[in-house]
Amino acid sequence: MNQVRTTCPYCGVGCGLIATPKGEIIGDKDHPANFGRLCSKGAALGETLGLEGRLLAPKIDGKRADWDKALDLVASKFSDAVRDHGPDSVAFYVSGQLLTEDYYVANKLMKGFIGSANIDTNSRLCMASSVAGHKRAFGTDTVPVNYTDLEEADVIVLVGSNLAWCHPVLFQRILAAKEQRPSMKIITVDPRKTATGKAADLHLSIRPDGDTALFNGLLVEIDRRGAVDQKYVNAHVNGFNVSLAMAEITNSADTGLSDAELRAFYDLWIGAEKVVTVFSQGVNQSVAGTDKVNAIINCHLATGRIGRPGMGPFSITGQPNAMGGREVGGLANMLACHLDIENPNHRGTVQKAWRSPTICSKPGLKAVDLFQACEQGKIKALWIISTNPAVSMPDANAVIHAIGKVPFTVVTDVTHTDTTALADVLLPATAWGEKSGSVTNSERRISRQRAFLLAPGEAKPDWEIICEVAKRMGWHNAFSYTSPADIFREYAEISGKAAIHGRDFDIGGFAAISDTEYESFEPQQWPVSRNTISFERFFENGKFFHHDAKARMLPVSSPTVRPDAIGVFRLNTGRIRDQWHTMTRSGKSARLSQHLAEPFVEMHPDDANQIAIKETELLEITSPQGRAVVRVIFAPNVQRGTVFVPMHWSSANSSTDRKSVVEGKRVDPGGRRSIKKKNK
Numbered sequence: 001m002n003q004v005r006t007t008c009p010y011c012g013v014g015c016g017l018i019a020t021p022k023g024e025i026i027g028d029k030d031h032p033a034n035f036g037r038l039c040s041k042g043a044a045l046g047e048t049l050g051l052e053g054r055l056l057a058p059k060i061d062g063k064r065a066d067w068d069k070a071l072d073l074v075a076s077k078f079s080d081a082v083r084d085h086g087p088d089s090v091a092f093y094v095s096g097q098l099l100t101e102d103y104y105v106a107n108k109l110m111k112g113f114i115g116s117a118n119i120d121t122n123s124r125l126c127m128a129s130s131v132a133g134h135k136r137a138f139g140t141d142t143v144p145v146n147y148t149d150l151e152e153a154d155v156i157v158l159v160g161s162n163l164a165w166c167h168p169v170l171f172q173r174i175l176a177a178k179e180q181r182p183s184m185k186i187i188t189v190d191p192r193k194t195a196t197g198k199a200a201d202l203h204l205s206i207r208p209d210g211d212t213a214l215f216n217g218l219l220v221e222i223d224r225r226g227a228v229d230q231k232y233v234n235a236h237v238n239g240f241n242v243s244l245a246m247a248e249i250t251n252s253a254d255t256g257l258s259d260a261e262l263r264a265f266y267d268l269w270i271g272a273e274k275v276v277t278v279f280s281q282g283v284n285q286s287v288a289g290t291d292k293v294n295a296i297i298n299c300h301l302a303t304g305r306i307g308r309p310g311m312g313p314f315s316i317t318g319q320p321n322a323m324g325g326r327e328v329g330g331l332a333n334m335l336a337c338h339l340d341i342e343n344p345n346h347r348g349t350v351q352k353a354w355r356s357p358t359i360c361s362k363p364g365l366k367a368v369d370l371f372q373a374c375e376q377g378k379i380k381a382l383w384i385i386s387t388n389p390a391v392s393m394p395d396a397n398a399v400i401h402a403i404g405k406v407p408f409t410v411v412t413d414v415t416h417t418d419t420t421a422l423a424d425v426l427l428p429a430t431a432w433g434e435k436s437g438s439v440t441n442s443e444r445r446i447s448r449q450r451a452f453l454l455a456p457g458e459a460k461p462d463w464e465i466i467c468e469v470a471k472r473m474g475w476h477n478a479f480s481y482t483s484p485a486d487i488f489r490e491y492a493e494i495s496g497k498a499a500i501h502g503r504d505f506d507i508g509g510f511a512a513i514s515d516t517e518y519e520s521f522e523p524q525q526w527p528v529s530r531n532t533i534s535f536e537r538f539f540e541n542g543k544f545f546h547h548d549a550k551a552r553m554l555p556v557s558s559p560t561v562r563p564d565a566i567g568v569f570r571l572n573t574g575r576i577r578d579q580w581h582t583m584t585r586s587g588k589s590a591r592l593s594q595h596l597a598e599p600f601v602e603m604h605p606d607d608a609n610q611i612a613i614k615e616t617e618l619l620e621i622t623s624p625q626g627r628a629v630v631r632v633i634f635a636p637n638v639q640r641g642t643v644f645v646p647m648h649w650s651s652a653n654s655s656t657d658r659k660s661v662v663e664g665k666r667v668d669p670g671g672r673r674s675i676k677k678k679n680k
Helices: 067-085 100-114 123-138 147-152 168-180 211-224 230-236 240-248 259-271 289-303 322-328 344-354 367-375 396-404 462-472 484-501 515-519 605-610
Strands: 004-007 016-019 025-027 090-094 119-121 155-159 185-189 202-204 275-279 312-315 381-385 408-413 425-428 437-440 445-449 568-574 600-603 618-623 626-634 642-646 672-678
Touching: 004 445, 067 090, 067 381, 067 408, 067 425, 067 462, 090 100, 090 367, 100 119, 100 322, 100 344, 100 437, 100 462, 100 484, 119 123, 119 367, 123 289, 123 312, 123 322, 147 168, 147 275, 147 312, 155 259, 185 259, 202 259, 211 240, 211 259, 211 289, 230 289, 240 289, 275 289, 289 312, 322 437, 344 484, 367 396, 437 484, 484 515, 600 605, 600 618, 605 626
Parallel strands: 090 119, 090 381, 155 185, 155 275, 185 202, 275 312, 381 408, 408 425, 568 642, 600 626
Antiparallel strands: 004 016, 016 025, 437 445, 568 672, 600 642, 618 626, 618 672
């Protein structure tokens, strides 16, 4: 049987897989992300390849249409909106499920030809705080840590990260390293003691949004104990004194931790030079997320624990290509290759490389703002690609209403969802296993996704659909690609040109890659410049990407809002072990659904007693935005005053649990929630 090497479509670990046309999936022992390991979801991928619910032909107003008619309509509606209302009257909302080549052409079309930056991505919700924190500290969105650093570290701190369930293979690598070196310590920082916390040497049940206070306290203790690397700070860091001064006025009580717990944390972090601090959505998905990121980075900069093996701050991405989207400028406030929209020299380089008639000159609408603009009637044509915002966005009912107010909405996806039901035009895309391109994982490693199945029905690759619309809008020559390899070559060439601006991202060494070389492409970390393919560890030489080559420490502080009445709780959300996002793929596996089969809420038994609710009863969760009904599970591992509800269920598989309808638009897990008993 033909075996095809590809990459998993789930989390940002980027595991290599070997697949066959019969849907048999095994781990790729040669892939440096997983070395053959798989999680439960990856192992069950073969069970999710059926065509149930698939979009197999274009539709206009719910009726089947041919491709030419559908594409002509999309192109004309977008062209008319731009002509009559200007470039900012149209918008794209895309996804970390896209391949880099798809992301690249969508970004090129919107920013370089339509002339607006109104293209944002669902990765905004989980990664924007890391991007902003990195840029503030380093001068660009650089991830300086590799997976091997986790195995070399003496202390690993997991902040807001249930790695055991959300990035299982990476957690398996850590546990294997700890088995070889039992002296390695694992610390978890999370209001809820998850499966990850149960394997930790120290678990800190921090008060929600207490992360900044925790790391500000650590910075003060670093200084008090004389652990500041003063030589490193003097040579390579700005902002130490003002950051320390802000940290000194932070109230350690905002962490919700005891003095003994804080002391144990300080002892471990300061006492072992090789420390990696891993942070994920528990840090990022907060109105204080960027400050949390910088509070973590501050401690690594103050001690010089960055740029060397076994140490550094490490942002773990949630989606398979969240990193690739950042690289191509998929966010509304970025250009391709980590360049800045506001910088005219950066814009000039990209526009010249694209040979485009115009280019955006200001940041576009970010995810939440984009849908608010839809509600306000400012967006006349909207294209949603490979994502389900009617479920995944906060205040989801408002998002549904907002999409309904857009005069023309096109949705490209692989299956029917809550969002496709809102579309004027539906375009069927190829799914994982049917499409080819590249993705970048959390350690900046580019890998190939390869097709091992034929495209069903009339489905087409996303890049081809986008390019066909661009051609019909009048830009045939700029979008006349013949393959993903063709797109990748152009992207690599532009990155080499962008490197003159002194940014980190450079894959110019692949600008002349042949189709054969692209097809046999082996996983490779960037940068890969034209001059060398060797990897240089970022910041090893103490040089950063600000104009003076120094890093920045930032003075940060974030208040904690506390519940103030019985029945008012803080909602904590996240993934469960065996499901993914809104379950359009993982939900097809009966085996995966056996783990946790229905929507639920984890609640501390003492809180349940206060509101007179029994285990297994139904609970109604309400907020000003909406309501959800879920099954109660008693969980002593959940902090008092908080509840946990998974993110996965949608109207397709639950009539009453769409937890996103109760979330506020600030995407703040510390928002106020009220809960009342629901009759059985």
